Amino acid sequence: MLRLLPLIFKNSLRSKRRSILTILSVTMSFTLLGVLFAMYNALYFEDPTPSQALRLITRNRISLTVILPASYKQKIKAVPGVQDLYISMWFGGTYKDQAQDQRNNFARFAVEPEDFFKVQKDLVLPEDQKQAFLKERTACLVGKRLADKLGIRLGERLVLKGDIFPGDKELMVRGIFEDPLADETLFFNIEYLYQSLPAGRRDFAGTFNILAKSKDDVSAIQRDVDEMFKNAPVQTRTETEAAFALSFVSFLGNVKVFLLVICGAVTFTILLVSANTMAMAVRERVREVGVMKTLGFTNGGILFLILGDAVVLSLVGAALGCLVASGLAAGVAANAGGFIAQFKNLSLTPPTVVFIFGFSVVVALISSFVPAMNAARTNILDTLKYSG
């Protein structure tokens, strides 16, 4: 059968314009499919880093936007398997003209500095900068990617206008850190936030970010923390950091279903385009099928030739689609990575590319099977009499 490959390639280019248009249609579909698969892979299949696998996040059971009592911290610390934890609070606020310039719209968290470093072990920061952050109440840390993007330098003063919380926060940039999962985030001392609030309104936490002693402790901590507050006035929900990030994404809606529905629609489109092309291509070659059968080609051989034709077009489309999708994924990573950590390194992984190629073959076979089978089974004389 391999010796028929040159014949398949020649047939694929029989009508150059049609082949190019088909390939472009398929390329567009696979581009979309590639980006969606990359997103799906990043959201649901990407393995957490070793330290991320040890981190959990406890939030209010009702919603991420509802706060928890800060006093829960000591109780959670006492749960077996918990090594350390820190309080974190989404600050929100406005930086410069972020409504006009989206680059200024980045994540800002108020955290407990001492415990923050104990839990966020992936974070890379020079010791002197770390010390400066620990000592100075108005200090802040800025992710390197964010600093590069906005041209922020050490010692620079940043002003965040409060919206959820009243008042402006004047922050001094004392550290620029590297962390693949939080490279576009700003952290500042939660004490600075507490002290700007009335005394009776300071006992709150947005989330508790927990570091487990070992992987084996993670599920037990998850269960025990939520069990502990089961009958409390404010109940908790504890999940791994990766799962928490997914729940953050779920604010957008049921992303899983959303992605799958679009993938399904794209697949259906490819099937229609490919089936239409193959139906045309087969109709054009009916007489030739008769000639080839006369020369001794079996029904199986004819089937292989026509299916091969569809597979070639689909594979070329898939290859181009993967290339374009890689570029788009890089674009998505650059723009969405600040808010959806999973998209920070969005790319078409080798398994995703292999999957797309495999998928393209399956789609080609399905779309061309009926016309190919009909051609293969047609009586020789009927094909030779065919005048198109």
Add this chain to the structure above:
Amino acid sequence: MSEVVIQTKDLTRVYKRDQFEVTALKDASIEIRKGEFVALMGPSGSGKSTLLYLIAAMERPTSGTIDVLGQDLRALSDKQVAQWRNIHVGFVFQSFNLIPVLTAIENVELPLLLTNLNAKERREHATTALSLVGLGDRLTHLPKQLSGGQEQRVAIARALVTDPDLILADEPTGNLDSQSAQDVLTMLRTLNQEHGKTVVMVTHDPHAASFASKARYLEKGALLPEGHVPQDWFVRPA
């Protein structure tokens, strides 16, 4: 006396078209010996092409028996028939039927793709076949770059490249000018006389039939007895 290579007995082919039945060939019994060049003649609709297609196993008979090269064709499966045809039969069509996207040599190589020959051997065989029909200098030409006569010669090269026992030709000169037709007929006669190929050619052209060693006539689906010529036919085989 040479061996019989084609033998049919009471061969009948009935086509069903919707509720109608059309008998294209009725009770045809014929014997063709190795090395013969037989012209099957008759007016349009007489059943001559149907008989040719049955000999080439491109059709299955409705009834009767057909043995070609000692093989009962009715006993073969579709796959076996295809393989048998590839090995034993070279077929020449009226309208050449070359694959337009393939060059002359690629067209001739086509039946060899189903053999065990490697690429180099296939190329050599195809080159030889094309040289034999006088197209050794047109190997890389596409069909659209060839004249009708040249296309038919490529088709003949394709038919003989597997060195088949039988060459079957269906109105091979029907689409050609007189000079090209003369060349093609001469070529078929050469294949018959110098290379010992058994040739069966369908034609309604008495001049074409004159190149054959024997002519058999069909009329309204019936094969006329050997030597019997309808009144309105005056040709004698050369």
